[in-house]
Structures are given as structure tokens and as C-alpha cells.
Amino acid sequence: MTEATDSTPARVVGPVPLLNAANALTALRLVLVPVFAATVVVSAMTHAGWQIAACLIFAFASATDLVDGWIARRFGLVTSVGKVADPIADKALTGAALVLLSWYDRLPWWVTALILVRELGITAMRFWVIRHGVIAASRGGKIKTTLQIIAIAWYLWPMPAALAPVGPWIMGAAVVVTVATGFDYLAQAVRLRRPRPDA
Numbered sequence: 001m002t003e004a005t006d007s008t009p010a011r012v013v014g015p016v017p018l019l020n021a022a023n024a025l026t027a028l029r030l031v032l033v034p035v036f037a038a039t040v041v042v043s044a045m046t047h048a049g050w051q052i053a054a055c056l057i058f059a060f061a062s063a064t065d066l067v068d069g070w071i072a073r074r075f076g077l078v079t080s081v082g083k084v085a086d087p088i089a090d091k092a093l094t095g096a097a098l099v100l101l102s103w104y105d106r107l108p109w110w111v112t113a114l115i116l117v118r119e120l121g122i123t124a125m126r127f128w129v130i131r132h133g134v135i136a137a138s139r140g141g142k143i144k145t146t147l148q149i150i151a152i153a154w155y156l157w158p159m160p161a162a163l164a165p166v167g168p169w170i171m172g173a174a175v176v177v178t179v180a181t182g183f184d185y186l187a188q189a190v191r192l193r194r195p196r197p198d199a
Contacts, residue, residue: 021068021071022068022069022071023068023085025064025067025068025071026064026068026085026086026089027085028061028064029061029064029065029068029089029090029093030085030088030089030092032057032060032061032064032093033061033089033092033093033096035057036054036057036058036061036093036096036097037096037100039053039054039057040054040097040100040104040156041100044104045101045104045106048158051156051157051158052157052158054156055153055156055157058093058097058149058152058153058156059149059153061093062093062149065086065089065090068086069086087123090145091119091120091123094115094119094148094152095116095119097152097156098111098112098115098116098152099112099116101152101155101156106155107155107171111171111175114175114178114179115148115174115175115178118178118179118182119178121182122182122185125185125186125189128189140177140180140181140184141181141185143177144174144177144178144181147170147171147173147174147177148174148178150170150174151167151170151171151173151174154166154167154170154171155167155171
């Protein structure tokens with residue numbers, strides 16, 4: 001059986017270009033944040049047509065988060081810039097939506113404050129422990145994100161009176177999972193920072 005290394009050249013993996021499809025989608029999401037916010041302001045959460053437009057923009061921007069992550073992993077396009085920009089884009093989109101919903105009295109301010117404090121706190125904590133290890137997104141974290149997106153979209157869409165009360169229940173579930181996963185990530189961070197016996 002002959003060795004393939006003599007006749008087959010080894011595949012050389014070069015540096016990942018900064019300008020790639022995954023980072024482009026992340027940049028698009030950042031650009032869509034002010035567009036989304038402006039659409040909500042124009043709607044004043046009273047004009048059905050603009051509310052629908054805001055909801056669709058939010059849904060599309062949220063979908064790019066799933067697509068850019070898949071592209072980055074599937075085609076090896078993970079970059080340091082992408083690792084930083086992606087969570088910033090996510091927090092900017094979600095944060096803008098929550099603040100605007102509270103501003104127009106659709107969502108209690110304490111819900112917005114709780115979610116934003118958790119999101120910013122976990123992001124800061126990931127940087128705090130980055131020298132010791134990586135806190136990967138858990139299944140609970142993904143469920144949290146999904147529930148938040150559904151709840152926000154539900155509030156943005158001009159729902160009929162019969163369906164409007166469903167929104168607070170979805171947001172309530174999102175808050176519970178948000179808090180629970182926050183404590184889980186905190187426990188992971190403490191374990192990563194704890195000195196090892198053999199260190």
C-alpha cells in the first residue's frame with residue numbers, strides 16, 4: 001500500500017479573510033439595527049403597516065445570526081473580528097427592540113433591564129474568563145434566544161385582541177430561561193476561574 005503523501009500535495013489552509021460571507025451578514029445585522037429602530041419609531045406602535053415592517057426587519061436580522069454562524073463553522077470562516085462583532089450585533093438588535101417596546105409601554109421596564117443586565121453581564125464574563133477557557137453557548141442559551149425572538153416579534157406584530165395576551169406568557173418563559181441560563185453560565189465561569197489543584 002503506497003503512501004499518498006509523496007504524490008498528493010498537502011492542503012494548505014491560509015488565513016481566513018476578514019471580508020467573508022459570515023462577517024458580511026454580521027455587518028448587515030448591525031446596519032439593520034438603526035433601520036429597525038427607525039421603523040418602530042415611525043410606527044409609534046400604533047400604525048399596523050409600519051409595525052409589520054418593523055417585525056419583518058427584526059425577524060430577518062435575527063435570522064442572519066443563525067446563517068452567519070452556520071456559514072462561519074461550515075466553511076471555516078471564523079475570525080477574531082467575527083467573534084467580537086457577532087455578539088455585539090445580537091445584543092444591539094435585541095436591546096434596541098426591548099428598549100423600544102418598553103418606551104412605548106408594551107413591555108415593563110424591569111423586564112428590559114433584567115434581560116439587558118444578564119446579556120451584558122454574560123458577555124463581560126466571557127471576556128473575564130477567556131484566558132482560562134471558553135464558555136460555549138448551551139442548549140438553554142439557544143432556547144433563551146429563540147424565546148426572546150419569538151416574544152419580541154409577537155409584541156411587534158399588530159396581533160388581534162384575542163392573541164395579544166399570549167405575548168406576555170412567551171416573554172415570561174423567556175425571562176425564566178434567561179435568568180436560569182445566566183446562573184448556569186456564572187457557575188461555569190467560577191469553575192473556570194477556580195485554581196486547579198495541580199496548577
